[in-house]
Amino acid sequence: MRRRDWILLPVLGLITIALLMVSAESIARWSFPTSESGLQGCFAKGIPWGNAGAVPNTVCSERMAESKYLAEYRFNSCGHRAGVECGPKQAGSYRIVMIGSSMAMGLFTPREMTFASLLPPKLSQETGRKIELYNEASGGEFRGGPFPMRGSISQFKEVLSASPDMVLWVVTPMDVENATFEGPSPEQMAAIQNRAGSGVRSGHLANVWNKVKAAVTQGTIDKELRGRWDQSRTSLALKHIFYGSESQQQYVDSYLKNQDDSGFLRADMSPKWRNSLAAFEGYAEAFESQAKKANLPFVVVLVPNRAQAAMLSMGRDQWPAGYDPYKLDEEMRAIVEKHGGTYVDVLPEFSKIPNPEQHYFPIDGHPDAEGHAMIADVLAHGLTNGAIPQLKASAQPQAQLERGR
């Protein structure tokens, strides 16, 4: 080994690492592009969290890195991503007003590909009557008053003012978990505000230097570096590839390791999930009593998250001991029916679908366009199988009726 190698070899190693990092990030940014503007643009600035809905008549678009599509969010004069202007229903039609969170709103998916868009023609086809679905679900990160959320009981009046014939509440496990959510932590709030103002570049270098200095002096450099890594597109791309390529069994096994998130899949639910269910029951009771007063059918349906869908599809004999993906379903049915609502159980339908988890974004967890189509099919079947008399599948579906005319 020559003397110069003592300098040359470490430098060569560092250059290799730097080049790889830069090229990996460039390739990841090229392969997983995102749009600059986002859903935040449709919300009033300075209100990073709360029930305030989207600013009426705004349009914004967003391409999430994992998605193939640029999703346009077009909010009507009532601030709803409903695809129609808010107002009275069309004459002769049966109006379902849907409430829920980001999944029901169709986050990251073009509106025409969401299940909110795909479901009405299917229901009309099955029932032989004209069905329209007015989507009042809202979401995004702590934004726009999803159901349930602190304050959404009073917000329910808005739902009733949309002259529904039926209210459909599409719930996800995360909604149940968020029922106890009191608002973002100061760090989360700061992160949201930072992201909202990420376009501002003035003093950027100085900011970076101040952050590095603070991280070193406070001994949080490892946390800071991990945070930086998590925000990189390389991290996102690798996680997307790894999570997406895992087999169903591998994915479920790794998901269940996080006992906090996966507590709702346990046959014996954790106290945290029991608390969440109790809070959820408070919302369900309030919504159902208001719907009852208005003499409206109130229907609740649970759409599984990615891991739950995977477990349902795996089949009972493959579940690890102590786990039951139907447990939350049973608990919710008991709650909803106790207060006079109708619970439509669609989870068994997922057991018939091979690899349903492939139709969710691997990291983000929302359904992709194929996932929305899958959910539309499942909901159409669940809502028309007789549990809701008004939507019972007709002996002569609409297509036949139209042909007969």
Next chain:
Amino acid sequence: MDSASFQFVLFGLIAAIVSNFSRSRVWRSIILMLASLIFLAMLAQQLIVFIPLAGFLLLGYLGLAMLERGWSKLTVWTIVAVIFAYVWLKKYTFLPEGIFLHSPYFTLGLSYIFFRVLHLLIDAGESASEGSINKIGIGAYLLYTLNFTTFVSGPIQRYNEFAQDQFADEPIPLGPRVIGLQLERLVRGFFKVNVLAMLLHIVQQNGIAQLSQPISPSHRAVAAFWLVAVYPFFLYANFSGYIDIVIALARLMRVRLPENFDRPFSASSFLDFWNRWHISLSMWLKTYVYNPLLLALMRRISSQAMAPFLGVFCFFVTFFLIGIWHGRTSEYAVFGVLQGGGVAINKLWQLQLAKAIGKKKYKELAKNPIYIAFGRGLTFTWFAFTMFWFWANWKQIHTIFTAMGVVQWFAVWLAIWLTATAVLAGWEWLRAMLLSIQTAEGPVLTGRYARVVYASALGLAAFVVTVLLNQPAPGIVYKAF
């Protein structure tokens, strides 16, 4: 502490640094013993679980002591006792269930200790019968059998090789170049186990999952192709990566461990394959099973015409034993039959072809690149298919083989053979071409600058996958044997 984890590598590096504080063999031996004991203590929480292992080591040492005292007539009995103790502790299924110990105990590394103890006993027995006794003290015996670098999955080092380096008055040199090479090998091994093997494992698991799902026959055939083709590469990355790590750590402690792999997928025949795959195991069995068995048979059967077939028979027995050494269930017995059968058929083919076309023509044919390429593809395919009995149980094997019809399986087999022939030949060509780019110091790709570049790249990838993504890699497969 998993055997190829970051913690294990760090532990090994600390042991190597402390070991090099002095060149004295006593110091190095004390550090190796301490490191081995700490390693063992980290593998199990309770002392009681080590009692059967300690008993096995004691039995081996007592046998060794008796043979060293010249009691050569006891050689066979001590060997039989050690084999029985091993089979009993490993709970081989052909023994009645009632005789096993039912409380949990520690058997990790026992298979490799078994080979080391057996080798000491056989050599001591031979020395005793020749009257040349070379005594091994209890300290050296324990140091050799419990050496943490070879404890979990080998390689199976012979005692004289170990003693030559470990107890040398002047230890083998360890300059900057050697340290650099070992660090590069550590990174390479860590990458193989924690990144490459992990990725290949995902592909294999997907193959298994897809075969049990309602997919089209063509998709099913593709899934079967990947399932069969990927496992040998996974096993190679998993095992050879671990071996890279321990060889590098041992070298940093100034001990040279034997190589266990020599580019096995470049083997052009199944016989050649076993000269390149798990070399320390196959060499051990050739020394202590094949050679003595062949000699014994040739003494009894003097017919010249039979001599080649005795070799075939001995190959079968030797490689059958390799199969059943891997595990105690009937799947491994079939695996042994397939390994022994593969080697025996390969030998028979060579004999019959040489007889049919003449030795000279056969030698020419054996050098033909096309013959070599197809032989390489066939070797890979045979090995890949035998792997089902290595990693799967009968239920899984049944599910896999009933997922498709015989014709489809034949098509998959043929596709793997042709693909392996083309891909492996392409790889050999590319490797030869890249290595032909040379400077005065040798091939550029094996030079220190190239090594630093790819060690940095592999190290970065391994860091990202293991530390940042926290992606779990499967454990070392050979740890279980």
